[in-house]
Amino acid sequence: MKFSDIIGQDPLKQRLKRTVSDNRVSHAQLFLGPEGSGKLALALAYAQYINCRKRTPDDSCGECPSCKKYSKLIHPDLHFIYPVNKTKEVDEKKIYSKDFIVPWREFLLQNSFYVTLPDWYEKIGIEKKQGLINADEADGINRTLAYKAYEAEYKVMIIWMVEKMNATSANKLLKNLEEPPNKTLFILISENQEQILATIQSRAQLIKFPRLIDNDIQQSLETNHNFATADAAKIARLADGNYTAALMLAGKTGSGSISLEAEQERFGIFREWMRRCFTIASNLKEYDKLQETIPLLIGDGSREKQKELLSYSLEMFRICLQFHVGNQQLVKLDGEELDFVKKFSAFIHPRNIKYFDDEFNRAIFHIERNANAQIVLTDLSHLIARILKVPATPQAKNV
Numbered sequence: 001m002k003f004s005d006i007i008g009q010d011p012l013k014q015r016l017k018r019t020v021s022d023n024r025v026s027h028a029q030l031f032l033g034p035e036g037s038g039k040l041a042l043a044l045a046y047a048q049y050i051n052c053r054k055r056t057p058d059d060s061c062g063e064c065p066s067c068k069k070y071s072k073l074i075h076p077d078l079h080f081i082y083p084v085n086k087t088k089e090v091d092e093k094k095i096y097s098k099d100f101i102v103p104w105r106e107f108l109l110q111n112s113f114y115v116t117l118p119d120w121y122e123k124i125g126i127e128k129k130q131g132l133i134n135a136d137e138a139d140g141i142n143r144t145l146a147y148k149a150y151e152a153e154y155k156v157m158i159i160w161m162v163e164k165m166n167a168t169s170a171n172k173l174l175k176n177l178e179e180p181p182n183k184t185l186f187i188l189i190s191e192n193q194e195q196i197l198a199t200i201q202s203r204a205q206l207i208k209f210p211r212l213i214d215n216d217i218q219q220s221l222e223t224n225h226n227f228a229t230a231d232a233a234k235i236a237r238l239a240d241g242n243y244t245a246a247l248m249l250a251g252k253t254g255s256g257s258i259s260l261e262a263e264q265e266r267f268g269i270f271r272e273w274m275r276r277c278f279t280i281a282s283n284l285k286e287y288d289k290l291q292e293t294i295p296l297l298i299g300d301g302s303r304e305k306q307k308e309l310l311s312y313s314l315e316m317f318r319i320c321l322q323f324h325v326g327n328q329q330l331v332k333l334d335g336e337e338l339d340f341v342k343k344f345s346a347f348i349h350p351r352n353i354k355y356f357d358d359e360f361n362r363a364i365f366h367i368e369r370n371a372n373a374q375i376v377l378t379d380l381s382h383l384i385a386r387i388l389k390v391p392a393t394p395q396a397k398n399v
Contacts, residue, residue, distance in 0.1 A: 001044040001071065001113060003059045007243050008216035009038050012209065016046045021057065025050065025154070026205040028177045028186040030162070032193055033209025036242030041113040042209075043158050043187040044070065047078060050185065051152040066152060073105045077152040079144055080104060083117070083131025083164040087124055094136045100124055114244040117161060117191075118304035130303070130368065133165040138172035145181050155184045162188040163195035170197045177203040211241025214332075225250060237332045238263060240315075269296050270313055271340055273381070278347070281385040290381055297377045306373055307364050314360050316341075320348035324392075352390040359383045 003013045019025050031039040045060070048070040052060035060067050069075035081097045082104065084090075090099045097104070107115060107123050121131055141157060149155045159165075165173070177186060177200065188204055190196055214236040220243070221232035227250065239246035249263065276290045299305050322330045323345040333341060348356070363380045367373060 001041055001048055002062055003042075003045045003049065006038050006041050006045055007220045008212045009042060009209065012042060012207065013045075015207075016042070017049065017057070020050055020055075025185060027180045027184060028188070028204040030188045030190060030196075030201065030204040030206050031209060032190050032206060034211055034242065035116055035191055036114060036239070036244035036246070037209040037211055038114065038243065039189045039191075039209050040108075040115065040158070040160060043189060044113060047154070047156040047158070047185065047187065050154050051075070051077070051156070073108060075152065076150040077155045079141075079155070079157045080160065081133055081137060081141060081157065082120065082160040083133055084124065085126045085129045085131050087126055089125075095134075096137055096140050097133075098140070111244075112247065114247055116244055118302075118308065121304055130370070131161075131164055133159070133162070133169055135166070135168040135172055138165070138169040141173060142176055145176060145184055149183060153183060155181070156187065157184070158187045158189065160189045162190050162200065163192045165197075165200075167197065170200050174199055174203065212243055213241070214239075217241075217243055217246045221246065221250060240332065266309060266312055267337055267340075269309065270316055271336075273297065273313075274344060274384070277381055277384040278388055280382075281388045291378070294374055294377055294381070298373050301373070303367050303370070303373070306367050306377075310360050310364050310367070314357065317348055317353060317356050317360075320345040321350070321353050324349050346392075347388050349392040351392060351394075352387050355387045355390065356384070359387070 003017070006013065031043055033039050048067055049055055049060045051066045051070070053064040053066055054061040060070075062068075062071070066075065070078060073080075080101070082100075084095055084097055084100055086092075086095060092099070103123055107120060111119070117131070121129070145155060145157065176184075180186065186204070188196075188200070193201070214233075217236040217239055218229075218232045221227040221235060222229060227235070235246050235249045238249055273293050273296070276286075276293045279286045280290050297306070297309060299309075319331055319333065320341050322328070323341050331338070331341060359380060363376050366376050
């Protein structure tokens with residue numbers, strides 16, 4: 001992976017290249033940003049650039065032995081840690097990322113290094129479980145880094161989704177983050193800063209990734225995937241700065257869980273859910289109709305997909321709020337979605353948006369911790385009905 005292969009993020013590319021030219025490579029760096037912003041791809045390009053034997057000021061050569069091994073993810077001084085769990089094939093008492101290295105390499109190479117956690121879980125067959133980076137894994141990291149590099153200048157340890165480390169695992173890693181072996185580079189990758197232990201964050205240099213701009217996504221789809229301008233523009237708009245989502249919408253990568261058809265289906269479920277909640281807010285006798293909607297929210301039982309739906313719902317609330325306060329130019333929707341937002345935005349306003357945010361994040365928290373999805377989503381639906389009744393302006397008191 002070369003810098004030139006990565007979509008957008010030019011300021012970050014220049015910043016990382018300067019750390020190498022100025023010989024100021026920080027031993028622990030936290031790449032933080034939303035899904036699809038290129039964190040993992042840029043981490044690999046950075047590591048390849050550092051260890052390239054013929055690098056230029058602009059990029060790695062892509063041809064030296066080190067670059068060729070990096071391109072296949074088989075360099076002996078490149079190590080990965082990522083969330084895993086027991087599967088039918090791997091059911092040992094202690095499990096490590098290295099037990100899944102073959103599917104991991106396939107996963108990254110097949111998906112152009114733009115990947116999601118739910119798709120990784122599906123790849124290894126744990127989509128109905130929660131992946132973890134456990135304490136045994138942290139012990140393995142410490143043992144691995146105790147040895148000298150085989151052939152590269154730097155040993156590189158990329159920890160993908162570092163927020164999946166439990167407290168015990170994270171604490172075991174602290175000493176290496178604080179006093180790492182010579183010429184060792186930790187790149188921690190995360191999408192949720194709040195879930196990372198403060199002690200981990202304090203020992204890593206923070207590099208924040210913004211969402212990609214639509215223009216960069218559109219250009220990539222046109223240049224690399226031969227999409228017509230109009231189609232590429234539509235996909236870029238729907239992806240909202242997420243290149244992983246763009247590739248899935250384009251049918252070029254991933255499991256297809258966010259195809260254009262699936263996106264439309266998800267919108268349909270959200271719209272029906274909100275309509276049911278709005279109905280029972282006015283008439284509790286309609287409660288039975290709400291119960292008919294709960295199975296749609298539960299879906300196939302995948303907790304990651306349930307969390308995706310809840311996150312999508314929060315994003316729709318954010319869009320409705322933008323429309324409500326007059327920022328229509330920020331609403332990148334059309335067709336049925338735009339028609340729905342125009343109508344529903346009357347009920348999403350500054351006085352109730354925090355309640356929606358709190359309750360949906362609480363529901364995501366409980367789903368992550370294996371709470372009963374039917375109970376969580378039914379309770380959330382009743383809360384939505386109550387929040388929708390909050391008036392947009394304070395009600396005058398009777399004198």
